[in-house]
Amino acid sequence: MVDEPHSFPFPYQPYSIQEQFMEALYNVLDQGKVGIFESPTGTGKSLSLICGALSWLKDHRKKKEEEAAQLLNSSQIVSNQQLSTSLGHSEITNSTKPDWITEFVQKKAERDLITKLKEEELKRRKREEQLEQIRHNSQLRYSLKRKKDNVHEEALRLLQLSKESQESRAVDCLEDGEEELIVAEYESDDDTKPKNHIRYVDEDDGDLEEEHVTKVYYCSRTHSQLAQFVHEVQKSPFGKEIRLISLASRQNLCINDEVRRLASIHLINDRCMEIQKNKHAEKDKGEEPKRKKGVTKTVCPFSNHDAVQGLRDESLVKVRDVEQLVTLGKEIKACPYYGGRSAIPAAQLVVLPYQTLLHESTRRSSGIKLKDQVVIIDEAHNLIDTIACIHSSEVSGAQLCCAHSQLTQYMERYRNRLKAKNLMYIKQILFVLENLVRVLGGKVGQNPKSQTITHPGPELHTINNFLFKAQIDNINLFKVQKYCEKSQISRKLFGFMEKYHGNLLDTATKENHKSAGLEKYLQSLQQKDNHDAHTPDKMKPADELQPAMASPMFQLESFLFALTNADKDGRVVVHRQGTVAQSFLKFLLLNPAVYFSDVLKECRAVIIAGGTMQPIADFKEQLLFSAGLSPDRIAEFSCGHVIPPDNILPIILSSGPSGQKLEFTFHNRETPQMMDETGRILSNLCNVVPGGLVCFFPSYEYEKCVYTHWEKNGIHDRLAAKKKIFQEPKKANKVEQVLAEYSKCIQRCRDGKDALTGALLLSVVGGKMSEGINFSDDLGRCVVMVGMPYPNIKSPELQEKMSYLDKNMPRVDGQSPGKVLIENLCMKAVNQSIGRAIRHRDDYASIILLDHRYARPNTLAKLPQWIRASTQVQSAFGPAFASLRKFFLEKKERNSV
Numbered sequence: 001m002v003d004e005p006h007s008f009p010f011p012y013q014p015y016s017i018q019e020q021f022m023e024a025l026y027n028v029l030d031q032g033k034v035g036i037f038e039s040p041t042g043t044g045k046s047l048s049l050i051c052g053a054l055s056w057l058k059d060h061r062k063k064k065e066e067e068a069a070q071l072l073n074s075s076q077i078v079s080n081q082q083l084s085t086s087l088g089h090s091e092i093t094n095s096t097k098p099d100w101i102t103e104f105v106q107k108k109a110e111r112d113l114i115t116k117l118k119e120e121e122l123k124r125r126k127r128e129e130q131l132e133q134i135r136h137n138s139q140l141r142y143s144l145k146r147k148k149d150n151v152h153e154e155a156l157r158l159l160q161l162s163k164e165s166q167e168s169r170a171v172d173c174l175e176d177g178e179e180e181l182i183v184a185e186y187e188s189d190d191d192t193k194p195k196n197h198i199r200y201v202d203e204d205d206g207d208l209e210e211e212h213v214t215k216v217y218y219c220s221r222t223h224s225q226l227a228q229f230v231h232e233v234q235k236s237p238f239g240k241e242i243r244l245i246s247l248a249s250r251q252n253l254c255i256n257d258e259v260r261r262l263a264s265i266h267l268i269n270d271r272c273m274e275i276q277k278n279k280h281a282e283k284d285k286g287e288e289p290k291r292k293k294g295v296t297k298t299v300c301p302f303s304n305h306d307a308v309q310g311l312r313d314e315s316l317v318k319v320r321d322v323e324q325l326v327t328l329g330k331e332i333k334a335c336p337y338y339g340g341r342s343a344i345p346a347a348q349l350v351v352l353p354y355q356t357l358l359h360e361s362t363r364r365s366s367g368i369k370l371k372d373q374v375v376i377i378d379e380a381h382n383l384i385d386t387i388a389c390i391h392s393s394e395v396s397g398a399q400l401c402c403a404h405s406q407l408t409q410y411m412e413r414y415r416n417r418l419k420a421k422n423l424m425y426i427k428q429i430l431f432v433l434e435n436l437v438r439v440l441g442g443k444v445g446q447n448p449k450s451q452t453i454t455h456p457g458p459e460l461h462t463i464n465n466f467l468f469k470a471q472i473d474n475i476n477l478f479k480v481q482k483y484c485e486k487s488q489i490s491r492k493l494f495g496f497m498e499k500y501h502g503n504l505l506d507t508a509t510k511e512n513h514k515s516a517g518l519e520k521y522l523q524s525l526q527q528k529d530n531h532d533a534h535t536p537d538k539m540k541p542a543d544e545l546q547p548a549m550a551s552p553m554f555q556l557e558s559f560l561f562a563l564t565n566a567d568k569d570g571r572v573v574v575h576r577q578g579t580v581a582q583s584f585l586k587f588l589l590l591n592p593a594v595y596f597s598d599v600l601k602e603c604r605a606v607i608i609a610g611g612t613m614q615p616i617a618d619f620k621e622q623l624l625f626s627a628g629l630s631p632d633r634i635a636e637f638s639c640g641h642v643i644p645p646d647n648i649l650p651i652i653l654s655s656g657p658s659g660q661k662l663e664f665t666f667h668n669r670e671t672p673q674m675m676d677e678t679g680r681i682l683s684n685l686c687n688v689v690p691g692g693l694v695c696f697f698p699s700y701e702y703e704k705c706v707y708t709h710w711e712k713n714g715i716h717d718r719l720a721a722k723k724k725i726f727q728e729p730k731k732a733n734k735v736e737q738v739l740a741e742y743s744k745c746i747q748r749c750r751d752g753k754d755a756l757t758g759a760l761l762l763s764v765v766g767g768k769m770s771e772g773i774n775f776s777d778d779l780g781r782c783v784v785m786v787g788m789p790y791p792n793i794k795s796p797e798l799q800e801k802m803s804y805l806d807k808n809m810p811r812v813d814g815q816s817p818g819k820v821l822i823e824n825l826c827m828k829a830v831n832q833s834i835g836r837a838i839r840h841r842d843d844y845a846s847i848i849l850l851d852h853r854y855a856r857p858n859t860l861a862k863l864p865q866w867i868r869a870s871t872q873v874q875s876a877f878g879p880a881f882a883s884l885r886k887f888f889l890e891k892k893e894r895n896s897v
Contacts, residue, residue, distance in 0.1 A: 008051045009237035017639040018044050022052035024637040025607065029056040029374055034606045034629060036620075038613040038638040040866055041774075042840045046232045049376060049609060053216050054238045057348060057374070060214060123211065182417050182492070210345035212369050214604075217350045219357045220378045221386070223252060223322060226351050229378070230321040233349070243316045245325075245343040247352040247366065252322055253337040255329050256300055266554055270494055272337075275300045302335040311339030316346055341367050359390050360598060370602040381610045381828060384622055387592035393562040397440045398581035399552035401448040404433040407553065410496050425483045428475055432560070435470045442580030451580040459574040460796045463563055466572040477564050484560075490553040562587035568808075569594055571800050588797055590804040593626035600627050612831040613638070615824045615862045621809055621817070641866040647844035649887045650834075650871040652860075654852035656681050657877045662850050664698070664787025672713075675706050678786055679715035681850065681877070682760065686722040688885045689846070690892070691758040691778030692746050693723060696765050696833045698789040700730060703762055706786075723760040728769050735768045746778050765789040765829045769836070776839035781888070782846045783837045788853055790826045798822075813858065827862040834867070844891050846884055 008014070008022045021039055025048070028035035039045040220226050230246060233239055250268050254260045259271045302308075311334035315325060329336035344350055344367050356362050357375065377383060411418070411426050418426070434444050442451045467473040484490065562570065569591040576583045589595075600606060608619060616636065624634055641648075655661050656677035668674060685693060697703035707727065710716040719725060726742045729735060742761055748754040758778070763769045766789070775783070791798055802818030809817035830849075837845035847867065853859060855873045863871065874880035 006055065008055050010051055011047070011236060014048075015044065015642050017642065018048045021045075021048040021637065021639055022055070024635070025049065025052035026056045028607065028635050028637075029053065029605045030060075031635075032604050033633050033635045034600065034624060035608065035635045035637060036613060036616055037607060037609040037636075038616075038864070039609070039611065040639075040641045040838070040864065041611040041835060042838060042843065043639065043642050045609065045611065046229055046378075047236060049218070049378065049607075050229075050233055050236050050238065053218075053374065053376060053607075054236075054242060054349070057214065057216055058238075064214075182414050210342075212345045212371075212373070213348060214373065215348050215350055216374045216376060217352065217357060217368070217370070218376045218378065219352050219354055221354055221382070223248060223353065225379060226353065227321045227323070230319065230351055234319050239319055242319065242349050243347050244319045244349040244351065245315055245340050245347040246320065246322045247340055247344075247350060247356055248322045248337075249353075249356075250337050253326060253329075253335075253340065255302055255326060255336060259300075270491055272300070273491065274495070276303060300335065302329065302333055303338065304334065307332060307334035308339045308342060310334060311336065312343040312346075315339060315343050321351075344368060354386055355390060358387055358595065358599070360595065370599060372604045373602075374605050374607070375599060375603050376607040376609060378609050379611075380608045380619075381612055381832065383608060384592055384618060387595055387623075388589045391562065391589045391592070391595055392587055393555075393558040394584055394586040395436075395552075395555045395559045396581065396584040397437060397442055397448050397579075399555050400433055400437050400440070400585075401442070401444055401580070403552040403556050404430060404437070404444045406493055406497060407433070410493055413496070422487065425480065425487070426489070428480060429489075429556075432470075432472050432475060432480070433556070435472050436585060437580065439466075439470045439574055440580050440583040440585070441576055442583075448581035449579055453576045453578060453580065453583060456576045456578070458576075458796050460800055461572045461574065462567050463565060463570055463572060464567045466574070467563065477560055481557075481561050481564060484557050490557055493553050559585065559587060562589075565589070566594070568804075571797075573796060588800065590801055591622075591626060591808075593623050596623050597627035600624070600629055612828075612835050612864055614831055614864050615827060617812060617820070618824050618828075621812075622805075626808075638865055640869075641838065642841045643838055643843060645870055646890075647842075648838060648847070648867065648870050649845075649883065650847040650849070650863075650867050651880050651883065652849045652852075652854040652871060652873045653681070653877065653880050654855065654873070654875045655877060657684060657881075659876075662852055664851050666790075669698075669702065669787055670705055672709065675709045676713065676715065678706060678850065679710050679713075679719070681848075682784065683715065683718050683722070684877075684881055685782060685784065685848070685884070686719060686757060686760065688881070688888050689758070689782040690888060691750065691781045692742065692761065692775060693758065693782045693784065694761045694763055694769075694775055694780050694836065695784040695786060696763050696770065696789075697786050698765055700764050700767070703727070703764055707762065719760060723756055723758050726759060726761045728761070728763040728767050732768055739769075739773070743779060750778060763833075765833050770829070770833045773836060774839050775836045776843055780837040780845055782848065783834050784848045785830055785834060785850060787851050788826050788859075789829045790822060793822060815858075823859065824862070827859065831862075831864055835864070846887060848880075 006023060006026055008019070008026075010018075014022075017039070021037065021043075025035065025037065029052075039048065218226075218229060220229060226246065226248075230244065233242065233244060249265065250259070250272050251265050254268060254272065256272075256275075259268055259275075262268050262271055311329055311332060314328060314332065315336075320328065325336045325340060329339065350368070352366075352368075354377075356366055357368070357377075363370075407426060407430055411423070411430070415423070437444050437448075441453050441455070442448055461469060464473070563572070565587075569589065571588045571590060573586040573588060574583075575586065613619070620634060625631075653662060657680045658677060660673055660677040662674075662677070664674065682693070682695060697706065707716070710719070716725070724745050726738055726745075729738055742759050745754070745756075745759045749756050749758050758781075761769070765785075793799070802816075802821055805817035805821055811817065812820045834847045834849075837843070837847065852875075860868060860871065860873075872880070872883060874883070
C-alpha cells in the first residue's frame with residue numbers, strides 16, 4: 001500500500017520539484033536513512049529543507065505524545081488486571097503458577113515503562129509551561145534579577161576581600177598567580193580526576209545534563225550561510241513556533257571587550273577558559289593552597305549563572321541568528337556563548353558550523369549529543385575535503401623550537417613543585433620535540449632561522465615509518481595525549497608565557513644561558529615584573545601592551561594527536577625548505593570516514609545536501625561505504641531546475657573559429673596557438689552575449705599568462721573595444737571592490753550610458769568568485785570554462801591519496817579509483833563554477849565548455865542533470881556560434897515583448 005503524500009506548510013505555492021524534495025526528505029527522516037540531496041541554486045533548497053524537516057519533526061513529536069497518551073490510558077487497565085490477579089491468587093493451582101509468574105514479570109515491566117513515560121511527559125510539559133511563561137514576562141523578571149545580582153555580587157566581593165586579608169603568608173617563593181601555572185598531580189593510567197583538579201566550564205557541566213529532545217542539527221560552511229538559513233526559518237510557517245538556537249565560536253559570540261580584542265582564536269578561548277576557571281575556583285577555594293595577597297583575579301561579568309540561564313530561556317522563545325543572539329546577550333548582560341550551549345537540550349533546531357559538528361572533541365565540549373537525532377549537512381559538495389582538512393595538522397620548525405624552549409624553561413622554573421609523573425611526561429614531550437626538530441634537519445637550542453637545510457624537498461611517510469624515523473616509536477602517544485588533555489599543560493604553558501609577557505628566552509639566546517643560570521634569570525624577570533606592576537600602561541611601549549601570542553604547544557598537541565590515527569588512515573609529509581624555521585611537518589588524513597562514521601552510527605538520519613553534488617560516487621565510496629554503511633540505507637534525490645529548458649544553452653566546443661582543436665592539456669595550453677584561439681572565441685562571444693560574460697581559467701598563473709599574451713598581440717584591445725575587462729584579484733579584501741565596479745559597468749551599459757556591450761570578468765576555478773558569488777541576470781549571461789581544471793597530479797599529497805584509494809576502493813567502470821578521483825575533483829570544480837549563472841526561475845544564460853574532452857561519456861555524465869539534459873556537443877565553431885546568436889536574439893525579443 002502506497003502512503004498518501006504529505007501536506008507541507010509553505011510560505012507560498014511551492015514548485016513541483018520542491019514538493020518532491022520535501023516528500024523525499026520526509027521519507028528519509030521517517031525511515032532513518034542517509035540521504036544525498038541535490039537541488040540547484042534558485043530552486044528554494046533552504047525552504048524545502050526547513051519545511052520538510054520541521055514537518056517531520058512536528059509529526060514525530062505528535063506521534064510520540066500520542067503513544068505516551070495511549071500507554072498512560074492503558075495504565076488503568078493494567079491496575080485493574082493487577083487487582084484481579086491479586087484477588088484470584090488463592091485459586092491459582094500449582095500447575096498455573098509458572099504462567100502467573102511470567103505474566104507478573106511482563107506486567108511489572110509494563111508498569112515501569114508507563115512510569116518512565118509519565119515522568120518524561122511531566123518533564124516535557126513543565127519545560128513547555130516554563131518557556132510559555134518566559135515568553136510573557138521575561139523583561140520584568142530580568143530587570144528584577146539584575147538588581148538582585150548587583151547586590152549579590154557586591155556581597156561576594158566584600159567576602160572575598162575579607163578572606164584575602166587573612167591570607168598573609170605565602171606557601172613558598174612563588175609570585176602571586178604562579179600557583180595556578182603548576183600542573184596538578186597526575187595519576188597515569190587512572191581515569192579519575194587529578195588531585196587539586198579545577199573544573200573547567202568546557203567539561204561536563206550540570207546545566208548540560210538536561211534531557212535532549214528530538215531535534216534537527218543543521219550545519220553549513222560559513223556563518224553568512226548559517227545566518228541566511230536562520231532568516232529563511234524566520235520567514236517560514238515555523239518561524240513563530242520552533243525553538244532554534246544558533247551556535248558559533250567564542251570569537252563570534254563573545255561580548256567581553258577584554259577577551260574580544262585578542263587577535264587569535266586560541267588566545268580568545270584560553271582567556272575565556274581562564275576567567276571561567278577563576279569563577280569556579282571561588283566555589284572550590286577550600287581545596288586550593290593559600291596564596292599571597294594580590295590583585296583579585298578577573299571574573300567575566302557576563303558569566304553569572306542566573307543571567308546565562310535567563311539568556312538560554314529567552315533565546316528559545318524567538319528565532320535569532322548569531323548577531324541577534326549577541327545583541328540579546330548585551331541587553332541582558334549574559335554570555336551568548338554559554339547561554340547558547342545550555343539551550344541545546346531544549347532546542348528543536350540547532351544551527352551550527354561544520355567544525356563544531358564534525359570535530360569530535362569540539363562536539364563533545366559543546367554539549368552536542370547526536371544519539372537518535374537528525375543531522376542536515378548543507379553546501380556539502382566539499383564535505384570530504386572539509387573533514388580531511390579539519391583532522392589534518394601542520395607544525396613548523398619554528399613552532400617546535402619555540403615550544404621546546406618554553407617548556408624547558410617552564411620545567412626548570414617549577415621543577416621542585418612538579419610531581420614525578422608530571423616531570424616524566426614533560427621530559428617525554430621535550431624528547432619528542434627534539435626528535436621532530438632533528439627530522440627537519442635542525443637542532444634545538446639554536447636559532448631555527450639560522451639553521452640552513454642542506455637537502456630540501458618533501459618526503460612522505462606512513463605514520464609508523466615516521467615514528468620510527470623520528471625515534472619516538474617507543475613513546476606511548478595515547479598516554480601523552482591523555483596527559484595533555486587532563487593536565488592542561490598547554491594552557492599552563494600559555495599562562496607561564498603570559499606571566500612574563502614576551503620576556504622568556506628565545507632559541508637564539510638560550511644557548512647563552514645554561515640551566516644553572518636559568519633560575520637566576522627567571523628571578524630577574526620576577527623583579528622586572530614587580531617593577532612593571534607599578535608602571536602605568538601609558539609609560540610602556542606600545543608593543544608590550546599587545547596580547548601575547550598563543551603557545552605553539554597547542555599546534556604540537558594537534559599534530560601529536562593526529563599521529564594516533566591508524567597507520568593506513570594517514571600519512572606524514574616532512575617538508576624541508578630554506579631553514580629549519582621555514583620547514584614543516586604535516587599530517588594528511590586519507591580516510592575521512594573514520595571520523596564521519598560516528599555521526600552516521602549515532603544519528604537517526606543524516607542528510608547530505610547541496611546545489612551541485614555530482615559526482616555522487618565519491619560521497620558513497622569514501623564517506624558512506626568506507627564507514628560501514630549498507631547500500632540499502634542510502635537514498636538519493638536529484639531534482640531539475642525551476643527554469644524552463646529553453647532558458648539555458650550549454651555547449652561543449654571542440655574547436656575554435658580557425659579550426660584549432662581545443663585541448664587545454666598542461667603542456668599544450670600555453671602555446672601561442674591555443675591562447676590566440678581562446679581570444680578569438682571570446683571576441684566572437686562578446687559580439688552576441690549581452691551584459692556580463694564570466695570566463696574561468698584553471699589557475700591564476702595561466703590566467704596571467706594568457707592576459708599578458710593578449711596584451712602583446714592585440715587581442716586585449718579587440719576585447720576591450722566591446723566589453724570592459726576585469727580580473728579577479730588574488731587578495732580577498734579586493735573582491736568586493738572588483739565586483740562592485742563590474743556590476744556598475746554592466747548597469748551603465750544597460751542604461752545606454754556606455755557604448756560597450758557589457759563587461760568581461762576573467763576569473764579562476766577554485767578562486768574567490770567560483771563559489772558563493774551569484775552572477776544572476778545580466779551579471780552572468782554567459783559562463784565560459786577554459787579547459788579542464790585538473791589538480792596537480794605531481795603533488796605528493798594527491799599521489800598518496802590516489803594510492804590509498806587504489807588499494808582500498810573498488811574499481812569504477814574499469815578505471816582505477818585514483819584516476820576517478822582526479823576526474824571527480826576536476827568536475828566538482830567545473831560544476832561549482834558554471835553554477836554561478838542561473839540563479840532564479842526567470843534567469844537565462846549560456847555555458848560554454850572549451851575542450852573536446854568534455855564530450856567523453858564518463859565526463860559528460862558528471863555534469864548536473866539539469867545542465868546535461870540540454871547540452872549540445874559542437875565539433876565546429878560555426879554551428880555553435882549560430883546557436884548562441886539565435887538563443888540571445890530570442891531572449892531579447894521575448895523581453896522586449
